[in-house]
Amino acid sequence: MKIPTLRIYTIAYLIFLYTPIVILPIFAFNNSTAVAFPLQGFTTEWFYNIAHDDVLFRALQNSLIVSSISSVLSATLGTFAARASTRYKFPGSGPLMGLIMLPMVLPDMITAMALLVVLLSIGIKLSLVTIILGHVLICTPFSVAILTSAFQSLDKSLEEAACDLGEGPVSTFMLVILPLVMPGIISALLISFTISLDEFIVTNFLGSGEPLLSTFIYGQLRFPKYVPNIMALGTVLVGVSIILLTLAEFFRRRGIAKTGSKDTGGFL
Amino acid sequence: MSSEKPTMIEFKDVHKYYGDYHALRGINATIKAGEFFSLLGPSGCGKTTLLRTIAGFEGISSGVVLIDGKDVAGIRPNHRPTNMVFQSYAIFPHLTVEQNVGFGLRKDPRSKEDKARAVDEALAMVGLAGYGKRAAHALSGGQRQRVALARALILKPKVLLLDEPLSALDKKLRENMQVELIKLQRQVGITFILVTHDQEEALVMSDRIAVMFEGQIAQLDSPEALYRLPKTRAVANFIGTMNFLPAKILSEAGGIAEIEAAGLGRMALNVEKQVTGAVSPGGATVGFRPETATLLFDTQEATDRESMATVEEVVYYGDMTYYDVKLDGTAEPMRVSMRNVFGRPVLDIGTRTRVGWSPGALVLFR
Ligand SMILES: Nc1ncnc2c1ncn2[C@@H]1O[C@H](COP(=O)(O)OP(=O)(O)OP(=O)(O)O)[C@@H](O)[C@H]1O
Numbered sequence: 001m002k003i004p005t006l007r008i009y010t011i012a013y014l015i016f017l018y019t020p021i022v023i024l025p026i027f028a029f030n031n032s033t034a035v036a037f038p039l040q041g042f043t044t045e046w047f048y049n050i051a052h053d054d055v056l057f058r059a060l061q062n063s064l065i066v067s068s069i070s071s072v073l074s075a076t077l078g079t080f081a082a083r084a085s086t087r088y089k090f091p092g093s094g095p096l097m098g099l100i101m102l103p104m105v106l107p108d109m110i111t112a113m114a115l116l117v118v119l120l121s122i123g124i125k126l127s128l129v130t131i132i133l134g135h136v137l138i139c140t141p142f143s144v145a146i147l148t149s150a151f152q153s154l155d156k157s158l159e160e161a162a163c164d165l166g167e168g169p170v171s172t173f174m175l176v177i178l179p180l181v182m183p184g185i186i187s188a189l190l191i192s193f194t195i196s197l198d199e200f201i202v203t204n205f206l207g208s209g210e211p212l213l214s215t216f217i218y219g220q221l222r223f224p225k226y227v228p229n230i231m232a233l234g235t236v237l238v239g240v241s242i243i244l245l246t247l248a249e250f251f252r253r254r255g256i257a258k259t260g261s262k263d264t265g266g267f268l
Numbered sequence: 269m270s271s272e273k274p275t276m277i278e279f280k281d282v283h284k285y286y287g288d289y290h291a292l293r294g295i296n297a298t299i300k301a302g303e304f305f306s307l308l309g310p311s312g313c314g315k316t317t318l319l320r321t322i323a324g325f326e327g328i329s330s331g332v333v334l335i336d337g338k339d340v341a342g343i344r345p346n347h348r349p350t351n352m353v354f355q356s357y358a359i360f361p362h363l364t365v366e367q368n369v370g371f372g373l374r375k376d377p378r379s380k381e382d383k384a385r386a387v388d389e390a391l392a393m394v395g396l397a398g399y400g401k402r403a404a405h406a407l408s409g410g411q412r413q414r415v416a417l418a419r420a421l422i423l424k425p426k427v428l429l430l431d432e433p434l435s436a437l438d439k440k441l442r443e444n445m446q447v448e449l450i451k452l453q454r455q456v457g458i459t460f461i462l463v464t465h466d467q468e469e470a471l472v473m474s475d476r477i478a479v480m481f482e483g484q485i486a487q488l489d490s491p492e493a494l495y496r497l498p499k500t501r502a503v504a505n506f507i508g509t510m511n512f513l514p515a516k517i518l519s520e521a522g523g524i525a526e527i528e529a530a531g532l533g534r535m536a537l538n539v540e541k542q543v544t545g546a547v548s549p550g551g552a553t554v555g556f557r558p559e560t561a562t563l564l565f566d567t568q569e570a571t572d573r574e575s576m577a578t579v580e581e582v583v584y585y586g587d588m589t590y591y592d593v594k595l596d597g598t599a600e601p602m603r604v605s606m607r608n609v610f611g612r613p614v615l616d617i618g619t620r621t622r623v624g625w626s627p628g629a630l631v632l633f634r
């Protein structure tokens with residue numbers, strides 16, 4: 001008999017990948033501070049705890065502020081860069097794009113340290129603003145990558161047609177280009193938001209001590225009695241992520257259906 | 269008939285370089301108002317480039333382009349009195365049919381109702397009445413093309429530019445659209461400039477055709493003149509088929525040229541009507557179209573002159589048979605096309621046959 005090696009491998013891989021995520025909600029409802037089997041009974045105490053944790057609330061607030069602003073900025077910058085690189089050929093455009101994409105492969109440590117040194121040496125105080133700065137730097141390459149493919153699949157004659165029909169460059173962009181690359185922009189926003197939300201190194205280096213979700217969680221994990229709280233928080237985050245991704249995929253598919261373009265595969 | 273019409277577009281020694289590549293090499297031409305004008309030529313000869321210099325998508329390196337008497341240098345496409353039907357149709361996929369057609373009316377000061385009526389009229393004109401609410405991306409190729417036409421014509425441009433608008437359609441639909449486009453052009457009276465690499469399409473549709481090779485206009489004439497008296501062998505070969513035989517000019521006087529051609533013998537040609545082109549170093553050539561010669565069967569009389577030949581190839585097309593025959597004393601086979609008539613046999617390869625021809629149908633390339 002033939003051994004279904006590939007199938008076994010695939011199943012093992014999926015188990016390895018998702019077991020930790022499945023464990024998360026299990027222990028979030030487990031009535032014990034120790035993360036261990038056997039389970040001790042059902043409780044919602046941990047959720048109650050996190051709902052009434054002021055520091056967590058501040059961290060969440062800060063994270064939402066930082067991630068929202070970072071993702072909007074990086075998607076905007078990404079739009080500009082992707083547009084420029086796909087439509088205009090100018091001297092040095094190749095190396096320039098390389099430099100923009102570099103933070104994607106550069107270790108975050110390096111980016112974070114370099115930024116820290118520069119910021120301190122020119123006398124800028126660390127704050128949420130400096131964190132946003134760092135996050136934009138890290139997220140923008142991902143936005144550029146996603147948006148470049150969106151702009152590349154845009155037929156140039158659509159722009160020319162709009163111009164031919166009397167529209168200037170700005171209204172052409174607003175009326176034709178933007179609606180057609182919107183699915184790409186939404187993807188870029190979402191990816192950037194996610195990257196920014198769980199970014200730890202830059203947040204830790206460039207923060208002023210104000211808690212953000214990632215640094216907060218890291219801090220809490222050092223105290224065993226808080227671990228179940230983190231389990232509960234993680235469960236909430238997983239839930240929110242699933243909802244967000246589902247929404248994004250819904251809008252992406254609707255966009256594709258509306259314009260009749262080919263489905264080139266999103267991230268779901 | 270078109271000679272008294274005013275000039276709509278004029279090219280004066282237009283050159284265009286893409287980097288080092290010389291894409292347009294001294295274009296001189298005038299296109300008249302209300303004319304159906306075609307730019308015809310093989311791929312890469314610069315047809316699209318020339319069209320785009322009219323629309324304003326390409327600047328020119330030197331020379332002048334005048335539209336309706338005005339130098340359009342530096343004027344952007346959105347401020348030119350031209351509209352374009354793109355090869356890909358460039359239908360906005362996120363809009364409905366009526367939003368597409370009404371796209372150019374955004375800055376129009378008319379009321380919303382008037383604009384809606386204009387859109388309906390434009391749709392009716394291209395045979396798409398009632399399609400307004402459809403999603404544009406769900407249309408067929410032929411329908412998209414009509415939407416693109418309506419979208420351009422609704423703005424009542426002075427010139428409509430069409431870049432191979434029919435090349436994406438299948439043969440049947442293409443032939444229908446050719447007729448519809450001609451009708452539409454007569455109806456609206458707008459100057460149409462059509463880019464095509466399909467000689468048949470150009471012949472069928474145009475008042476005048478500019479045949480382009482390698483960035484230059486090789487000949488600009490009516491379809492009939494192009495077919496009957498092409499200026500160069502290249503033009504003759506691009507428009508239809510022509511057979512060529514080496515020839516010698518014996519004398520030329522009083523508008524009559526005495527020549528001698530291989531396989532055909534001596535004859536006199538009318539210089540004005542039959543002699544063309546600049547003197548070529550390789551010597552003169554006579555040419556004739558396949559349909560101007562006939563194979564003579566049995567005792568059939570020649571209408572004019574006749575020569576002996578051998579059948580080398582037979583291509584049967586149902587209504588027509590194409591014979592490749594080698595005239596005695598020549599090296600290359602000539603093509604002769606014969607309409608098939610009931611009761612007449614198709615000749616076999618190797619048959620000796622008489623070929624009837626007429627000096628009046630020949631063209632001499634100097
Ligand atoms: N943007 C460009 N940059 C460089 N070269 C170009 C550009 N556009 C066209 N060319 C070159 O100019 C020449 C003429 O191009 P053009 O598109 O006008 O040809 P065409 O006659 O329309 O051919 P086709 O029938 O293939 O459409 C071609 O050799 C083409 O490679």
Ligand SMILES: [Mg+2]
Nearest residue numbers: 315316317463
């Ligand atoms: Mg072309």
